[in-house]
Amino acid sequence: MTAEPLLEVTDLVRHYPAGKGLLGMGSSKGVVKAVDGVTFAIGPGETFGLVGESGCGKTTIAKLILRIEPPTSGRIMFDGRDVARLTGKELLAYRRSVQAVFQDPFGSLSPRMRVADIVGEILEIHTSMTPAAIATRVGEVLDLVGLRPDQARLFPHEFSGGQRQRIAIARALAADARMLVLDEAVSALDVSIRAQVITLLEQLQADLGVSYLYIGHDLATVSHLADRVGVMYLGRLCEVGDSVTVSTDPRHPYTQALFASALPHLPDDADAAREVAVPVTGEVPSALNPPSGCRFHPRCPLAEARCSAEEPVLVQVDEAHHAACHLLPLTVGRR
Amino acid sequence: MTGDVLLDVQDLETEYRAFGGSRVIKAVDGVSFTLEAGQTIGLVGESGCGKTTTCLSIMRLLPAGARVTGGRVLLEGRDLAQLSDREMQHVRGNEIGMILQDPMASLNPLFTLYDQVREPAYHHRGLRGGALRERVLSLLGSVRIPSPEVRMREYPHQMSGGMRQRIAGAIALSAAPKVIIADEPTTSLDVTIQAQYLDLLKSLQRDTGVGLIFVTHDLGIVAKMCDDVMVMYAGRTVEHGPVRQVFGQARHPYADALLRSVPKMGSKEPLFRIDGQPPNLADLPPGCAFEPRCPHAITECAQAVPPLLEVGPGHTSACIRSVELAAAGAAAPGADGGEA
Numbered sequence: 128m129t130a131e132p133l134l135e136v137t138d139l140v141r142h143y144p145a146g147k148g149l150l151g152m153g154s155s156k157g158v159v160k161a162v163d164g165v166t167f168a169i170g171p172g173e174t175f176g177l178v179g180e181s182g183c184g185k186t187t188i189a190k191l192i193l194r195i196e197p198p199t200s201g202r203i204m205f206d207g208r209d210v211a212r213l214t215g216k217e218l219l220a221y222r223r224s225v226q227a228v229f230q231d232p233f234g235s236l237s238p239r240m241r242v243a244d245i246v247g248e249i250l251e252i253h254t255s256m257t258p259a260a261i262a263t264r265v266g267e268v269l270d271l272v273g274l275r276p277d278q279a280r281l282f283p284h285e286f287s288g289g290q291r292q293r294i295a296i297a298r299a300l301a302a303d304a305r306m307l308v309l310d311e312a313v314s315a316l317d318v319s320i321r322a323q324v325i326t327l328l329e330q331l332q333a334d335l336g337v338s339y340l341y342i343g344h345d346l347a348t349v350s351h352l353a354d355r356v357g358v359m360y361l362g363r364l365c366e367v368g369d370s371v372t373v374s375t376d377p378r379h380p381y382t383q384a385l386f387a388s389a390l391p392h393l394p395d396d397a398d399a400a401r402e403v404a405v406p407v408t409g410e411v412p413s414a415l416n417p418p419s420g421c422r423f424h425p426r427c428p429l430a431e432a433r434c435s436a437e438e439p440v441l442v443q444v445d446e447a448h449h450a451a452c453h454l455l456p457l458t459v460g461r462r
Numbered sequence: 463m464t465g466d467v468l469l470d471v472q473d474l475e476t477e478y479r480a481f482g483g484s485r486v487i488k489a490v491d492g493v494s495f496t497l498e499a500g501q502t503i504g505l506v507g508e509s510g511c512g513k514t515t516t517c518l519s520i521m522r523l524l525p526a527g528a529r530v531t532g533g534r535v536l537l538e539g540r541d542l543a544q545l546s547d548r549e550m551q552h553v554r555g556n557e558i559g560m561i562l563q564d565p566m567a568s569l570n571p572l573f574t575l576y577d578q579v580r581e582p583a584y585h586h587r588g589l590r591g592g593a594l595r596e597r598v599l600s601l602l603g604s605v606r607i608p609s610p611e612v613r614m615r616e617y618p619h620q621m622s623g624g625m626r627q628r629i630a631g632a633i634a635l636s637a638a639p640k641v642i643i644a645d646e647p648t649t650s651l652d653v654t655i656q657a658q659y660l661d662l663l664k665s666l667q668r669d670t671g672v673g674l675i676f677v678t679h680d681l682g683i684v685a686k687m688c689d690d691v692m693v694m695y696a697g698r699t700v701e702h703g704p705v706r707q708v709f710g711q712a713r714h715p716y717a718d719a720l721l722r723s724v725p726k727m728g729s730k731e732p733l734f735r736i737d738g739q740p741p742n743l744a745d746l747p748p749g750c751a752f753e754p755r756c757p758h759a760i761t762e763c764a765q766a767v768p769p770l771l772e773v774g775p776g777h778t779s780a781c782i783r784s785v786e787l788a789a790a791g792a793a794a795p796g797a798d799g800g801e802a
């Protein structure tokens with residue numbers, strides 16, 4: 128990444144009071160450390176991937192960036208401005224620049240609105256375009272995502288899942304967004320439709336220079352789409368680096384376990400994978416009172432005494448490749 | 463390891479009827495396969511192609527409005543259609559186990575794990591007292607439930623998703639069935655939990671010789687788990703054969719395109735894109751259902767439904783151009799088998 132980052136997240140923290148949510152009457156038994164000190168940056172035209180098992184804090188990061196929720200502490204800078212301090216016109220401009228596409232396109236598109244209005248609404252909010260100009264722009268962006276402009280008069284239920292996801296992308300891009308937050312945006316799609324949407328995202332990025340924060344649980348898709356990837360475990364980043372490097376030469380034992388669990392591409396890889404797999408057992412512990420020291424230590428096949436005592440920080444292991452593990456030199460070549 | 467034919471599905475056809483029969487959907491159209499002891503066959507295809515309906519037809523668990531309209535299902539030579547409901551119920555608990563995508567669908571929230579896992583062993587195997595308790599403990603242990611003596615007194619809501627799915631597996635295994643049908647059992651699980659679960663199923667299969675039908679939309683699962691694969695499209699089999707052969711050189715353009723549209727770990731190679739979407743089953747074209755999306759289609763493809771043709775040992779493809787395209791190397795550059 129050479130240019131100034133477009134988005135810069137520093138020491139981001141989001142804690143939730145435990146017990147709230149379901150019954151709303153939890154006694155203060157502690158906090159859920161959903162996001163607990165996360166730092167990364169995304170450049171213009173870059174795709175940053177976030178991976179990790181469910182509950183590790185990926186969606187919370189998306190919500191903080193989108194200002195759906197405020198961080199407990201830490202800072203989010205967009206284009207050199209502190210996002211927390213934006214108000215009025217500046218906040219509106221920020222909301223216009225950073226758009227989201229979530230997993231369930233049906234849930235995020237109002238069923239009673241026509242596609243023309245779903246996509247046009249963004250332009251109505253953020254621009255002073257005339258209705259005629261809006262209609263033209265809607266036609267343009269529908270064309271951009273591979274739909275026909277005349278489909279603008281249809282309702283969301285008249286489309287397939289993949290088409291609805293295209294509508295969500297068209298809406299996100301209509302007002303010249305500079306960054307899309309894609310939270311499991313292709314996860315619910317079938318294989319052939321997923322490939323269509325992935326190629327569309329790649330095409331749009333090449334044409335428009337838009338940046339992506341791509342959150343997903345399918346490691347091969349993330350490694351394919353992202354330039355750099357961050358691996359999360361219980362609210363923290365345990366490894367960050369070039370996506371091909373991280374997926375082929377992971378250094379943190381958790382990343383190694385995670386990628387060893389990924390499904391093979393070919394049957395022959397299945398045999399190879401079994402021999403090198405780093406055994407990881409058990410499940411992710413709760414983000415409520417996470418383990419001391421390195422949060423992965425209870426499941427780590429290499430853990431030592433200091434792993435439960437001291438929390439490791441991200442250190443550079445290679446050019447543009449960082450990992451947070453006390454045993455770092457030892458983990459090299461474990462796969 | 464493999465050997466006797468356990469299950470023989472011949473030309474299965476199943477229809478859903480809606481609006482008083484004015485709308486007929488042929489969800490399964492002429493599906494055939496055999497399953498041997500210790501073998502795993504993958505049923506793969508995109509949503510709506512008829513995978514679940516195939517399984518429900520085998521199990522005789524179709525919803526109202528659906529009907530098997532052709533073909534036979536033989537379990538060790540017995541035609542399942544000829545069995546009484548009572549006999550079929552016995553087959554379901556005792557000889558064919560089922561694991562579903564949503565484990566809560568096979569778990570009763572009101573009963574403890576002990577009661578649920580015990581049930582098939584009690585009814586179908588006739589185990590009682592200490593022997594029954596032992597069986598439940600060993601099943602929970604075999605699906606790696608930690609401290610089973612404690613956990614067996616708990617309820618499904620006290621378990622994580624991965625644990626619930628393992629318990630659904632224990633229930634399916636409880637009566638020691640010959641065949642297990644697993645319908646997308648790991649779709650809702652995280653990758654590490656999924657890998658643990660798949661390894662577990664494999665090791666249980668090694669121990670018991672159970673035949674597995676694995677339904678999935680994920681080709682990676684097929685690569686990891688299956689001996690044979692059957693690729694379905696719009697209710698029909700388009701390609702069927704040994705996994706290594708199909709993944710090495712897919713012979714049907716849809717199967718080939720599907721394999722090449724999946725991202726490969728650490729690879730930036732552009733994905734192959736199949737345009738369009740699967741057809742509406744209520745309104746199928748007269749010819750090959752993939753013809754409208756197929757890059758290799760010719761006039762004849764739109765005229766009649768192509769039959770399954772043998773393209774290799776135990777390997778069939780429903781494309782009239784299979785042989786010609788393979789010779790030209792067009793439909794079958796394979797999935798780049800040689801690349802690291």
Ligand SMILES: Nc1ncnc2c1ncn2[C@@H]1O[C@H](COP(=O)(O)OP(=O)(O)O)[C@@H](O)[C@H]1O
Nearest residue numbers: 143148159161180181182183184185186187414
């Ligand atoms: N509103 C909330 N109240 C309490 N806990 C929450 C809330 N939202 C998320 N969490 C918790 O924060 C953690 C991270 O959740 P999330 O960001 O959704 O993870 P991911 O997207 O990686 O699956 C989880 O333990 C989750 O239960």
Ligand SMILES: Nc1ncnc2c1ncn2[C@@H]1O[C@H](COP(=O)(O)OP(=O)(O)O)[C@@H](O)[C@H]1O
Nearest residue numbers: 478489508509510511512513514515516525743
């Ligand atoms: N209860 C039902 N009534 C009518 N049509 C159904 C019903 N269940 C499934 N279908 C149709 O049958 C086809 C096959 O469905 P299914 O077997 O569930 O596919 P898969 O499991 O491959 O996703 C689909 O097109 C679906 O719309």
Ligand SMILES: [Mg+2]
Nearest residue numbers: 182185186187
């Ligand atoms: Mg999430």
Ligand SMILES: [Mg+2]
Nearest residue numbers: 513514515645
């Ligand atoms: Mg299904």
